[in-house]
Amino acid sequence: MFENLKSQPADKILMLMQAFREDPRENKIDLGVGVYKNAEGVTPVMRAIKAAEHKLWEEQTTKAYVGLAGDPAYSDAMIKLILGDAVERGNVAAAATPGGTGAVRQAFELIKMANPGARVFVSDPTWPNHVSILNYLNIETVVYRYFDRETRGVNFDGMIEDLKTAQKGDVILLHGCCHNPTGANLNAVQWQEVINLLNERGLIPMIDIAYQGFGDGLEEDALGVRLVAANCPETLIAASCSKNFGIYRERTGLLMAVANDAGGQALNQQTLAFLNRQNYSFPPDHGARLVTMILNDEALRADWAAELEETRLGMLTLRQGLADELQRLTGSDRFSFIAQHRGMFSLLGTTPDLVEKMRVDNGIYMVGDSRLNIAGLNAKTVPILAQAIVDAGV
Ligand code: LMR
Numbered sequence: 314m315f316e317n318l319k320s321q322p323a324d325k326i327l328m329l330m331q332a333f334r335e336d337p338r339e340n341k342i343d344l345g346v347g348v349y350k351n352a353e354g355v356t357p358v359m360r361a362i363k364a365a366e367h368k369l370w371e372e373q374t375t376k377a378y379v380g381l382a383g384d385p386a387y388s389d390a391m392i393k394l395i396l397g398d399a400v401e402r403g404n405v406a407a408a409a410t411p412g413g414t415g416a417v418r419q420a421f422e423l424i425k426m427a428n429p430g431a432r433v434f435v436s437d438p439t440w441p442n443h444v445s446i447l448n449y450l451n452i453e454t455v456v457y458r459y460f461d462r463e464t465r466g467v468n469f470d471g472m473i474e475d476l477k478t479a480q481k482g483d484v485i486l487l488h489g490c491c492h493n494p495t496g497a498n499l500n501a502v503q504w505q506e507v508i509n510l511l512n513e514r515g516l517i518p519m520i521d522i523a524y525q526g527f528g529d530g531l532e533e534d535a536l537g538v539r540l541v542a543a544n545c546p547e548t549l550i551a552a553s554c555s556k557n558f559g560i561y562r563e564r565t566g567l568l569m570a571v572a573n574d575a576g577g578q579a580l581n582q583q584t585l586a587f588l589n590r591q592n593y594s595f596p597p598d599h600g601a602r603l604v605t606m607i608l609n610d611e612a613l614r615a616d617w618a619a620e621l622e623e624t625r626l627g628m629l630t631l632r633q634g635l636a637d638e639l640q641r642l643t644g645s646d647r648f649s650f651i652a653q654h655r656g657m658f659s660l661l662g663t664t665p666d667l668v669e670k671m672r673v674d675n676g677i678y679m680v681g682d683s684r685l686n687i688a689g690l691n692a693k694t695v696p697i698l699a700q701a702i703v704d705a706g707v
Pocket of ligand 1: 326345346347440442493637
């Protein structure tokens with residue numbers, strides 16, 4: 314049997330992580346995988362997480378199973394964090410998942426169960442694993458224009474034109490905030506226009522939100538997802554706590570299905586629990602429990618939000634620093650988009666050859682599509698990267 318296996322394509326982002334580890338150069342710079350790093354290059358355990366872990370260690374009396382959809386208190390806390398008061402709690406079905414990727418995977422499975430003919434529209438570009446999982450599940454994928462390689466902003470007219478080719482029941486995958494990999498995001502007016510189109514054509518929105526709090530702030534970053542959930546009859550939302558709680562390896566995510574009435578909610582809730590049972594039974598609990606403790610405790614929550622805000626502002630400072638240095642070196646504003654992008658990433662919009670050149674010549678690791686992780690920089694490496702970008706002729 315094993316001889317029938319074919320070797321599978323390696324994930325580009327994870328391959329880059331490996332290559333970086335193996336590079337012996339001391340001055341190498343990791344701008345690859347989407348993991349936050351502070352100025353010392355460390356991915357810290359957040360203060361509130363440490364405090365919650367301590368409390369949990371003291372107070373937890375059992376490790377017995379919780380429930381197929383995870384702890385309802387986790388769902389409640391996360392729904393409130395993401396959706397605020399945008400929808401009736403009674404209309405939202407939710408299940409804990411192993412990370413945001415688990416939520417994405419379960420959402421695709423639900424789509425396939427509910428409407429096997431549905432196509433999923435993804436932005437050009439999107440997180441490569443979206444496409445990989447869709448292909449794996451044999452779900453037809455359609456790419457819609459998103460990133461304007463000239464302005465490095467959103468090609469909104471192209472996006473709308475392409476979404477108009479979707480048919481009733483097709484699913485439109487949108488990034489809630491901090492678009493991965495581009496860093497270019499929709500504004501409130503554009504979100505509303507997308508919503509109008511979704512409703513006119515009977516399209517189903519699916520929102521991947523993995524970086525809430527990394528863009529313009531916790532509330533601001535939820536604007537799009539709240540508008541969609543409040544104004545569309547059905548919405549799928551895949552959320553991750555990996556980045557904003559810094560608990561990557563704990564695999565903490567949530568899949569939400571927002572229906573337009575409580576009847577729909579009950580069936581959705583049962584379906585989400587069923588899907589968990591089929592794929593891995595009970596979802597991981599540790600990270601979800603920490604998140605619940607933090608969100609439900611005033612002091613822990615305030616400390617978490619403060620640290621997240623420091624992180625966000627630090628990334629904005631790095632963005633501005635890089636844009637300013639490039640302005641100084643080139644005498645032009647053509648890199649000002651870096652300061653306008655939001656979240657952990659910016660897509661430089663250059664060729665894989667030049668990305669490779671910067672890796673070989675300067676030990677700078679960014680994803681081949683020219684996505685750079687802003688959080689991989691610090692005050693010392695910003696001028697080094699800027700010089701490398703100019704030297705490579707980007
Ligand atoms: C990324 O885009 O780098 C992160 O979401 C990590 C991953 O799993 O790819």
